[in-house]
Amino acid sequence: MSTAPTNATGPSVDSRVEGRADATDLDRRRASRDVAIRPGTKHEARAGWMFLLPFAIVYVLFLIWPVIYMFISSMFNTSLVETGLGSFAGFDNYREMLTKEEFWKSLWNTLVFTAFTVPPLVILAFVLAVLANRVRRGQWFFRLAFFVPFILPSAAIALIWNFIFTPGTGLWNSLQSALGNESPSPVLGTPSLAMLGVAVTTVWWTIGFNFVLYLAGLQDIPRELYEAAAVDGASQWQQIKSITIPLLGPTTSLVILLQIIASLKIFDQVYLMTGGGPGLSTQVVLGLVTNTAFTDYRVGAASAASVLLFIVIVVVALLRQAMEWFSARRAD
Amino acid sequence: MSTSNGISAAAPAARIPGEKGSGRGFTVTAWVILITLSILWLIPSLWAMKTSFTDNGVSALGAPAILEGWNLTTDSYETLLRGGDIWNWYLASFVTGVLTVFLSMLVCTMAAYALSRLEFKGRRWAMLLIVMGVMIPGNVLIVPLFALLNQLSLLGTYWAVILPQVPQVIAVFVFKRFFDGLPKEFEEAARIDGASYWRIFRSVVLPLSRPVIAAMSIVTFVGVWNNLMLPLFVLTNPRLMTIPVGLATVQGSFGQRVSDIQASSILGALPLVILFLIFQRQVVEGVAGSGLKG
Numbered sequence: 001m002s003t004a005p006t007n008a009t010g011p012s013v014d015s016r017v018e019g020r021a022d023a024t025d026l027d028r029r030r031a032s033r034d035v036a037i038r039p040g041t042k043h044e045a046r047a048g049w050m051f052l053l054p055f056a057i058v059y060v061l062f063l064i065w066p067v068i069y070m071f072i073s074s075m076f077n078t079s080l081v082e083t084g085l086g087s088f089a090g091f092d093n094y095r096e097m098l099t100k101e102e103f104w105k106s107l108w109n110t111l112v113f114t115a116f117t118v119p120p121l122v123i124l125a126f127v128l129a130v131l132a133n134r135v136r137r138g139q140w141f142f143r144l145a146f147f148v149p150f151i152l153p154s155a156a157i158a159l160i161w162n163f164i165f166t167p168g169t170g171l172w173n174s175l176q177s178a179l180g181n182e183s184p185s186p187v188l189g190t191p192s193l194a195m196l197g198v199a200v201t202t203v204w205w206t207i208g209f210n211f212v213l214y215l216a217g218l219q220d221i222p223r224e225l226y227e228a229a230a231v232d233g234a235s236q237w238q239q240i241k242s243i244t245i246p247l248l249g250p251t252t253s254l255v256i257l258l259q260i261i262a263s264l265k266i267f268d269q270v271y272l273m274t275g276g277g278p279g280l281s282t283q284v285v286l287g288l289v290t291n292t293a294f295t296d297y298r299v300g301a302a303s304a305a306s307v308l309l310f311i312v313i314v315v316v317a318l319l320r321q322a323m324e325w326f327s328a329r330r331a332d
Numbered sequence: 333m334s335t336s337n338g339i340s341a342a343a344p345a346a347r348i349p350g351e352k353g354s355g356r357g358f359t360v361t362a363w364v365i366l367i368t369l370s371i372l373w374l375i376p377s378l379w380a381m382k383t384s385f386t387d388n389g390v391s392a393l394g395a396p397a398i399l400e401g402w403n404l405t406t407d408s409y410e411t412l413l414r415g416g417d418i419w420n421w422y423l424a425s426f427v428t429g430v431l432t433v434f435l436s437m438l439v440c441t442m443a444a445y446a447l448s449r450l451e452f453k454g455r456r457w458a459m460l461l462i463v464m465g466v467m468i469p470g471n472v473l474i475v476p477l478f479a480l481l482n483q484l485s486l487l488g489t490y491w492a493v494i495l496p497q498v499p500q501v502i503a504v505f506v507f508k509r510f511f512d513g514l515p516k517e518f519e520e521a522a523r524i525d526g527a528s529y530w531r532i533f534r535s536v537v538l539p540l541s542r543p544v545i546a547a548m549s550i551v552t553f554v555g556v557w558n559n560l561m562l563p564l565f566v567l568t569n570p571r572l573m574t575i576p577v578g579l580a581t582v583q584g585s586f587g588q589r590v591s592d593i594q595a596s597s598i599l600g601a602l603p604l605v606i607l608f609l610i611f612q613r614q615v616v617e618g619v620a621g622s623g624l625k626g
Contacts, residue, residue, distance in 0.1 A: 047529040048452030055443035056458070059499040063465055066476035073476065080479075128369065131362040138366075143616065145370035148608055149377070151615065152601040153558040155579035159597035160380045162583065163590060169394025171379055204376060209619065216620040236358035258623060265471045268560045272580055286471060286561075293475040294565060302475045313469045 067310075074304040080297035093304035103305060106276075106283040109195060110309075113284065114263035116199035121259050122252065124203070125210030130244055132211075133218045134236070143212075150208030158272035161201040162188070165273075188274050191281035198269050198282060205269075206262070210255050217251030218244070257320045264313055285309045384408055384595035391591045408595035418599055420571060421578035425603075428493045428563075428574060429556045433549050436498045441545065444507030445533050449519070465501040471561050481566055492566040493574070497556055502622045503548045510544045511537065547618035550611055554604060575600045 074093050077086040097103045132142045149157065164171045167186030176184035187197035221244065229239045267286035270276060276283035276291075285305060293302035383391050385404040390397050412418050446452075447459055477496055478487075486492040514537070522532045538545070560576040567573065573581070579600045586593045608615050 044450055044529075045452035048446045048450035048455065051442045051446035051450065051529070051533070052458060055439040055499060055504065058439060058495060059462070059465065059501070062477065062480070062496040063468055063473075063499055063501075064461075066473040066480060067468060069476040069479060070473065073479070078479070080482075124369075128366065131366050135359065135362050135366065140612070142366060142370055143612070145373045147616065148605060149373070150619075151554050151558070151604050151608060153576045153579065153604075154560055155576040156597040156601040159579060159582065159593055160376050163383065163594060164376060164379065166394075166590075171395045174395035204373065209623065212616055212620045213623045236355055254623075261469060265469050267471055271560075271564075286474075289472075289475060290561075290565065293478065299475055299479055306472050306475055310469065310472050313472065314467055317467050 070303045070306050070310070073300050074307050076300050078299040078303070080293065080299055086300065089300060093301045094308075096301060097304050097308060102280060102283065102288060103285075103308075105280050106285050106288040107308075109280075109282060110264060110266065110284045112195055113199060113202075113266055114260060116196065117202050117263050118256065118259050120203050121207055121210055122255055125207050125255070126214055126248070126252070128207070129211050129214030129218060130240060133215060143208075146211045147208030149205050152205075154205070154268035155272055157201060157205045158269060161197070161204075162273055165197055189278055191278050194274050194278060194282045198266075198273055201273065202263075202266070202269055210259065213255055213258075214248065214251060217248050221247050253320065253324070257317065260316055261313055264309065264316070380594045380597055383591055384598050386591050388589045388591045391594075392588050408589075408591040409599070411592060412595055412599060417578060418596065421573055421575045421600070422603075424490070424563075424567075424572050425557050425574040425576075428490050429553045431490070432494045432497045432556045433553050435494065436500050436503065436552055437545055437549055439498060440500055440503040440548075441507050441538065441541070442533070444504050444511055445537060447504070448508045448511035449537075450529070462501055462504060465499070466505075474561055474565060477562075478565055487566055488569040488572070490572065493556075493559070493563050496562060497552075497559070500548075500552055503552065506544065506548055506621055507541070510541055514540055543614075544621075546611075547614040547621060550607065550614050551618035551622055554607070554615070557604060 073085060075089060075091070077089045077092075078084075079086055128142070128146060132139060165173075165187040167173060167189055168184075172187060173184040185193060187193045225243050225247075226239055229243060234242070265286065266284050267290070270282050270284050270287055271290075274282040276287045286309070289302045289305045289309070292298050292305060379398075383398050385406065385408075386398050386401050387403065387405055387407065390401045390403070443462075447455060447462075481487050481492045481496075486495070518536050518540070519532050522536050527535075557574075558576060559574075560580065563572075563574045563577050564580065567577065579596060582593055582596050586596075
């Protein structure tokens with residue numbers, strides 16, 4: 001910082017003495033480069049913070065602060081109808097949630113939904129991507145068929161599937177009737193079937209995301225490996241078993257993590273298709289959270305339920321980190 | 333010259349008669365599975381389309397009537413487009429989508445530039461704090477976010493939908509990774525000419541990053557367009573409904589007019605399908621990129 005000004009003036013004085021214009025120019029350029037590249041770090045630091053500031057403001061305000069506020073208000077009797085945090089409640093909100101049947105029911109339903117959706121969404125996406133990558137033709141068609149639903153609004157998807165699941169006269173029940181089932185059960189109106197209907201809709205809607213992630217992962221596998229395996233007489237199935245599956249390991253672990261987290265956060269499909277019913281048979285945690293906050297106006301209790309779901313999700317993410325760390329160490 | 337060595341002589345080995353059987357069997361199986369599943373995947377959309385072009389009176393009778401009725405009509409679309417509600421929903425989705433994308437791309441590229449190129453004290457801490465943000469599941473924050481927007485008196489305005497979606501943590505990482513890979517020569521040349529950091533960012537870095545910015549813009553736009561939860565709870569003004577919120581009310585208000593319901597679903601999805609058809613590569617790369625780097 002202190003050397004820069006000396007450098008900047010020093011040489012130019014010399015060159016002025018010699019009276020050579022081009023040297024002056026060159027020196028000045030060199031001097032100004034010194035200033036720019038090894039600037040007072042103060043200048044660069046200020047620029048750094050100025051560039052970071054706009055993002056930092058919205059990030060802290062709309063992402064970090066809500067997390068903090070969620071933890072704080074979960075300890076208070078915060079209400080939507082009064083201003084401020086309300087009276088201190090300690091762990092009462094947590095105690096209420098953890099002893100409430102509806103909370104455990106909705107947590108259970110969330111886990112059931114996760115168990116219904118993660119295996120087909122991972123395995124089917126893997127199979128489809130590997131096959132589409134192998135046949136090498138018609139890629140645009142498969143993308144259209146499998147990927148496009150993923151970028152459509154959940155509300156549009158729900159309208160289509162609610163219609164397919166219309167009791168009695170809908171496409172699904174009509175198909176069952178045509179196949180000889182005299183009185184098929186309404187999928188979304190039967191407690192034991194409703195979550196399955198939501199899960200089928202979700203698999204149809206979101207498989208494209210995993211499909212595309214796997215296709216991207218497949219492109220990173222060098223062709224030479226397959227060629228070498230083919231030279232050694234490995235069949236297509238053997239190549240998939242001993243090259244594709246192991247080399248897609250990191251992609252699979254990522255896909256599973258993202259999928260579990262996405263499934264734990266389920267809200268849209270349940271809100272749009274069943275409203276949590278019949279009874280509480282499809283109520284999920286975020287449904288309970290929004291009901292508690294926006295129907296009962298109890299922000300404190302809703303925050304406690306949010307914190308519990310938040311912890312489950314963060315634990316899942318940390319578990320994967322830990323697993324990766326261990327497998328990396330085992331590899332060493 | 334490679335024709336004489338053993339490697340290329342062995343290369344066609346994949347096609348030797350013994351392998352042909354297993355290879356062909358595989359290809360046939362692959363095609364059968366792919367075609368079957370893609371037809372299965374297209375049926376719901378095609379069914380919605382067919383219904384939307386069927387008369388309300390016919391479609392109310394149920395699936396067999398829709399399947400057999402071929403008196404196609406655009407009545408449902410005309411009713412919806414003349415009715416007006418859908419235009420309000422389009423407007424709300426479009427305005428919030430475009431403004432969010434613009435603000436988000438601006439602040440995210442700036443932050444990524446600072447993290448990638450500028451040396452300053454606390455950069456590692458800033459980076460760590462942002463990395464942690466990837467783990468924060470957005471929808472879980474709906475209640476505290478509502479309380480915050482309430483305190484800021486933003487409920488019922490577009491800003492309530494826009495501002496919370498501006499910090500796209502994953503976009504910052506995608507941009508940072510891209511900037512890290514850019515050669516520094518251009519920027520150094522600009523610095524020698526005495527350009528400020530802002531000028532370098534605007535006239536050197538951003539133009540070089542057009543493809544990645546385009547991909548992330550589209551992905552962000554799709555995400556904002558499709559967001560149901562946030563506008564559902566914070567846009568208390570019914571005139572400001574976005575497409576997803578509007579579609580969520582359709583089932584209740586249209587009742588038995590199932591053709592109209594399916595037509596609104598198609599109309600709500602249409603802009604994104606068009607976007608996909610135009611920017612297929614960017615959409616797919618953006619989605620895969622933000623997933624893999626996230």
